[in-house]
C-alpha cells in the first residue's frame with residue numbers, strides 16, 4: 305500500500321518557497337564524497353561514515369520525491385572503487401546489500417522507481433538478485449526515478465557506447481556519416497534519462513571523478529564542503545536555491561536566453577487563455 309511521506313511544518317514552508325522561487329531541477333546527480341573523512345573526524349572507522357551516508361541517501365531520496373524531482377542519480381560505487389582495500393570493498397558491498405534490502409519497501413511506498421547504471425554483473429550475486437527484485441517491485445511506480453550508479457564510470461559508459469556503435473557500423477546497420485550526438489546519447493547507459501540539470505559534489509573536491517562525463521556537458525555544478533553523511537535536506541535546498549539563481553545559457557548569450565524565455569512564457573499564456581476560454 306502506498307503511504308507517501310509528506311513534508312510538514314517548517315520543512316514544508318522551505319519546500320513551498322523553493323517551488324515558488326524557480327524551477328526545480330528535473331534531474332539531480334550527486335557525487336557522494338567524504339564518508340571516510342566524516343568518520344575520521346569523529347575517530348570512527350571508515351565504514352561508520354558509509355553507514356551514516358545511507359541515512360543521507362534516505363533523506364535526500366525522500367525530499368527529492370516531495371519536491372517533484374524526476375530523476376536522482378547517485379554515484380554509489382565507481383569502477384575505481386574496486387581498487388580500495390579488500391576489507392573496505394567487502395564492507396561496502398555488505399552495506400549496499402542490507403541498504404537495498406531494508407529500503408525496498410520504503411522506496412516502493414514512496415512511489416520511487418529504482419534503476420541502476422554500471423557494470424552490475426561485477427557485483428556479488430546476492431546484490432544483483434536484490435537489485436533485480438527491487439527494480440521489478442518498483443517498476444510501475446510513478447514518482448522519483450532513483451538511479452544508482454554501481455561499478456560505474458563515465459569512461460566505461462562511453463567505451464561501451466563506442467563498441468555498440470562500431471558494431472553497428474561493421475555490420476552495416478548504420479554508416480559512419482550518420483553518427484550524430486543523438487546516436488551517442490542513445491548508446492549510453494543513461495539513454496532513457498535526460499541529462500542532469502544539477503550536479504552536486506559533497507566534501508569540497510573540485511573534480512568530476514569519472515562520473516557522467518558525456519551527460520554533464522551543461523549541468524550546473526554545486527560543490528559543498530559538507531561531507532556526505534552531513535548532507536541532508538536543508539543542504540539540498542541550498543543547492544537548489546543556488547541552481548535557481550543561475551542563468552543557464554547552453555552556449556547562447558544572455559539576451560537570447562531572456563528572449564527565448566519571454567517567447568515561451570507568452571506562448572504558455574496564449575495557450576492558457578485559449579484553454580480557459582473554452
Ligand code: FPP
Nearest residue numbers: 336337338339340341354357358361380403
Ligand atoms: C565516498 O566517500 C563514498 C563512497 C565511495 C560510497 C558511497 C556509499 C554510500 C553512501 C552507502 C551506500 C549507498 C546507497 C545508495 C545505499 P569516501 O569513502 O570516498 O570518503 P573520503 O573521500 O572521505 O575517504
